[in-house]
Amino acid sequence: MSLNYQRKRQQLDRDGFCLLEGIIGEAMLAQLRRVTDRAIARQEAAHFERNRAQGSLIRVTEEPFMARLIAYRPLLAALARLGFPAPKWGSGFIISKPPHSPPLFWHQDARFWNDPISYTARAIQCFLMIYLVDTTPHNGCLRLIPGSHLKRHRLHDALPDAHEETLSRADDMAHLAFQRAEGEVDVPVKAGDVVMGSARLLHAAHGNQSDQHRSNITLWYYPDFANLPESIQAYLAETDWPAEWQARHQDLLEPLRPVYAGDAEPITLNRKPGPELR
Numbered sequence: 001m002s003l004n005y006q007r008k009r010q011q012l013d014r015d016g017f018c019l020l021e022g023i024i025g026e027a028m029l030a031q032l033r034r035v036t037d038r039a040i041a042r043q044e045a046a047h048f049e050r051n052r053a054q055g056s057l058i059r060v061t062e063e064p065f066m067a068r069l070i071a072y073r074p075l076l077a078a079l080a081r082l083g084f085p086a087p088k089w090g091s092g093f094i095i096s097k098p099p100h101s102p103p104l105f106w107h108q109d110a111r112f113w114n115d116p117i118s119y120t121a122r123a124i125q126c127f128l129m130i131y132l133v134d135t136t137p138h139n140g141c142l143r144l145i146p147g148s149h150l151k152r153h154r155l156h157d158a159l160p161d162a163h164e165e166t167l168s169r170a171d172d173m174a175h176l177a178f179q180r181a182e183g184e185v186d187v188p189v190k191a192g193d194v195v196m197g198s199a200r201l202l203h204a205a206h207g208n209q210s211d212q213h214r215s216n217i218t219l220w221y222y223p224d225f226a227n228l229p230e231s232i233q234a235y236l237a238e239t240d241w242p243a244e245w246q247a248r249h250q251d252l253l254e255p256l257r258p259v260y261a262g263d264a265e266p267i268t269l270n271r272k273p274g275p276e277l278r
């Protein structure tokens with residue numbers, strides 16, 4: 001592993017995130033902008049009302065081209081350099097904040113808090129956030145609380161479930177989930193950079209005060225699938241995979257499909273950290 005990637009891996013384990021600069025090439029970025037704009041244009045007004053805090057929340061499976069992004073070599077090469085040579089993929093969303101739209105609320109996306117692995121530095125489920133424009137606090141860059149994947153923060157007990165309806169509608173901007181949080185940092189990026197982070201990390205985004213869309217594609221991977229507890233493997237192999245979609249992209253996606261052949265029961269999901277998170 002190069003020193004640069006060793007440091008990134010250390011940061012991922014310790015702080016819960018790292019920045020992978022310049023991963024998405026210009027040609028790919030141009031295609032992604034086209035595809036993303038098309039998907040956004042297709043949504044009805046109710047979609048944006050329901051997801052005012054996110055902007056949009058469109059499954060990447062709506063756009064066949066996204067299979068190429070999920071299996072994009074530079075992305076998989078970066079994961080390999082971080083020490084994850086055989087990642088699996090689960091889902092993804094186009095999250096595009098319209099001009100002059102509200103912040104995204106604080107949340108964490110982890111579902112496996114019932115398993116002791118969730119209280120270790122191990123990578124279980126990670127987001128790869130792929131920004132299609134340069135981001136700043138002005139146009140809605142990512143915010144996060146470093147280390148909150150391993151250490152309890154007062155938000156852990158104050159927040160409702162991720163993507164709870166009233167938060168998504170941004171009905172109550174006075175809610176704690178929309179305020180500044182102790183220990184938060186901004187993560188501004190250049191178009192084509194990728195932010196990788198643990199699903200357990202508390203994160204949010206600034207509002208978009210600019211006149212342009214701020215588009216992001218969040219892909220969810222299981223970087224170290226083969227070493228996850230069997231109950232988590234069993235769950236992922238059974239539920240997360242968009243089988244119909246995959247049939248059309250077999251060659252690209254088959255290597256990224258979570259497969260489990262044992263007889264463990266799938267884990268029961270739990271989105272709230274237990275007392276083990278201190």
Ligand SMILES: O=C(O)CCC(=O)C(=O)O
Nearest residue numbers: 095141142203205216218
């Ligand atoms: O749009 C962003 O910058 C963040 C998206 C996010 O928090 C998520 O996909 O869970």
